[in-house]
Amino acid sequence: MLTETDLAALWITLKLAGLTTLILILLGTPLAWWLARTRFRGKVVVEAVVALPLVLPPTVLGFYLLLALGPNGPIGRLMEALGGHALAFTFAGLVVGSVLYSLPFVVQPLQDAFSTVGRRPLEVAATLRASPLDRFLTVAVPLARPGFLTAAVLGFAHTVGEFGVVLMIGGSIPGETRVLSIAIYEHVEALEYGRAHMLAGGLLVLSFLMLLAVYGWNRRFRLVRP
Amino acid sequence: MLIRRCWIAVALLLVCELAVADEIRVAVASNFATTSEAIAQRFEETSGHQVTLVFGSTGKHYAQIRNGAPFEAFLAADERHPEMLESDGSAVPGSRFTYAIGRLVLWSPEAGYVDAEGLVLEGSDFRHLAIANPKLAPYGRAAQEVLRSRGLWEGLQRRLVRGENISQAFQFVKSGNAELGFVALSQVTSPERQPETGSRWPVPEGLHTPIRQQAVLLEDSAATRAFGEFVRSEEARSIIRSFGYRTP
Structure with a gap:
C-alpha cells in the first residue's frame, strides 16, 4: 500500500489545496464583486492581470516566483524587512505560489456569477432598506451560490493538479513541500512505475468522487430550491 | 515532353x-x-x-x-x-x-562562503543546501554519498532542498534561495560564458562513485x-x- 512519505505527500496536497481555496475565496470574492459592478475604465487592466497566470507556463511562473521570493527579489526583501524568512522551500511559499497560480480559476467564475445576478435584485433590496453589506450577504452571495461552488471546485482541483510551480519553488522536502504531483513525477522518473500508478490512480479516483459529490450535492440543492 | x-x-x-x-x-x-x-x-x-x-x-x-x-x-x-x-x-x-x-562542486555565489575543504557543511549558518534529487539524478546521488561519508546526511535532512535535476539545484543557489549547493562543475565553468564567481569546493572524486x-x-x-x-x-x-x- 501507500508508504509513509506518499501519505505525507497526499496530506500536504489536500492541506495546500484546501488552504489555497479558502484564501482565494476570501480574497477573490471582493475582487470579483468589484470587477462585476465597477464602471471604472481601468477595470480591463485588472481583468487582464487576473488572467495572466493562465498564459505563463507553470514552470516559468515558478521560476519568476523563485526569483521574487529569493533574498534579492522584491517579496524576499519585504519578508526580510519584516523580520521573516525567505518563503522558497516552505509550505507558506507554496501557498503564495498556488494562490497566484489558481487566481483566475476562482475570480472568473465569481465575477460571472455576480454579473448574472445583475443590479435589479440589489436595487429591490435597497428599496426595502437593506444596507449595502446586507444586500451583498443576503442577496448577492446566495444568488451567486453556483458560482461559488464552481470557483471553489476549480480552485481546489487546479491546486491539486499543480506541478510546475511547486517543482520550481518547493525543493521537494518530504513532509513540507513534497506534494502528490511531485511524488508521482519522482516515482515515474525513478522508474518506480508501480508506485506511480498507485498514486496517480488513487488521485484520479479521489478527485472523481470529490467532484461527483460536489456536483451531486449542488444539483439536489437546486432541485429543492423553489 | x-x-x-x-x-x-x-x-x-x-x-x-x-x-x-x-x-x-x-x-x-x-x-x-x-x-x-x-x-x-x-x-x-x-x-x-x-x-x-x-x-x-x-x-x-x-x-x-x-x-x-x-x-x-x-x-x-x-x-x-x-x-x-x-x-x-x-x-x-x-x-x-x-x-x-561529471565533476561535483560545492558552490556559493558569495565570495569566501565555501572554504577549500567544504567545512562550511558542518556549520549551522545556512538555511538551505541545494542538491539534485538523489533518487533521480546522478549528481544528487553523488552529493548524498559525499554527505554520508562525512556523517552529515541525517542531520541535514530539514535543510536539504532537492532539485528535480542538477540545473534546478543550480537555480536554487544562483537565485539566492539556497545559500550553497552541490552543482556540476560544468555549470560554473563554461568556455561560452563568464565563469561563475563566488566560492567553491571541488569535491575530491574519491568521496563518491564516479558520475x-x-x-x-x-x-x-x-x-x-x-x-x-x-x-x-x-x-x-x-x-x-x-x-x-x-x-x-
Whole structure:
C-alpha cells in the first residue's frame, strides 16, 4: 500500500489545496464583486492581470516566483524587512505560489456569477432598506451560490493538479513541500512505475468522487430550491 | 515532353536525397545541453550530417525510448539507463560507451562562503543546501554519498532542498534561495560564458562513485555510427573537457 512519505505527500496536497481555496475565496470574492459592478475604465487592466497566470507556463511562473521570493527579489526583501524568512522551500511559499497560480480559476467564475445576478435584485433590496453589506450577504452571495461552488471546485482541483510551480519553488522536502504531483513525477522518473500508478490512480479516483459529490450535492440543492 | 521533364526532376530529387546527409535525432541529458550543442556543431561541419538535439531528463528519455520515441542516439546522464536499454534490446548491442565523467562542486555565489575543504557543511549558518534529487539524478546521488561519508546526511535532512535535476539545484543557489549547493562543475565553468564567481569546493572524486555519463546508439546506420565515433574522437573529448567534465 501507500508508504509513509506518499501519505505525507497526499496530506500536504489536500492541506495546500484546501488552504489555497479558502484564501482565494476570501480574497477573490471582493475582487470579483468589484470587477462585476465597477464602471471604472481601468477595470480591463485588472481583468487582464487576473488572467495572466493562465498564459505563463507553470514552470516559468515558478521560476519568476523563485526569483521574487529569493533574498534579492522584491517579496524576499519585504519578508526580510519584516523580520521573516525567505518563503522558497516552505509550505507558506507554496501557498503564495498556488494562490497566484489558481487566481483566475476562482475570480472568473465569481465575477460571472455576480454579473448574472445583475443590479435589479440589489436595487429591490435597497428599496426595502437593506444596507449595502446586507444586500451583498443576503442577496448577492446566495444568488451567486453556483458560482461559488464552481470557483471553489476549480480552485481546489487546479491546486491539486499543480506541478510546475511547486517543482520550481518547493525543493521537494518530504513532509513540507513534497506534494502528490511531485511524488508521482519522482516515482515515474525513478522508474518506480508501480508506485506511480498507485498514486496517480488513487488521485484520479479521489478527485472523481470529490467532484461527483460536489456536483451531486449542488444539483439536489437546486432541485429543492423553489 | 512534360512527363519526361517530370521524370528528370524526380531523378534529380532522388540523387539530391542520397547526396544530402542523414538527419539524426539525439536525446541528450539536460546537464550536457550546451556541451552537446558545441559537439553537434563540429560534427555537422565535418560530416555533413544533420543533428537535432532533444534535451530532457534521462529518466523521461528512457521512458520515451522504451515507448518508441524516434531517437537514433542517446547521451544519458548516467550508466544505468543506457545499460537497461541495451539489455532489453532497445539499443544497438555493443554501442554503449562512457563519453564524460561529471565533476561535483560545492558552490556559493558569495565570495569566501565555501572554504577549500567544504567545512562550511558542518556549520549551522545556512538555511538551505541545494542538491539534485538523489533518487533521480546522478549528481544528487553523488552529493548524498559525499554527505554520508562525512556523517552529515541525517542531520541535514530539514535543510536539504532537492532539485528535480542538477540545473534546478543550480537555480536554487544562483537565485539566492539556497545559500550553497552541490552543482556540476560544468555549470560554473563554461568556455561560452563568464565563469561563475563566488566560492567553491571541488569535491575530491574519491568521496563518491564516479558520475559516468554513457551514450548508446538506438539505431544502426552510417550516420549514427559516425556520430558515435565523433563523440569518442579527441576533438569531441577536448570540447567535453573544456566544459568542465573529465573524459575516460
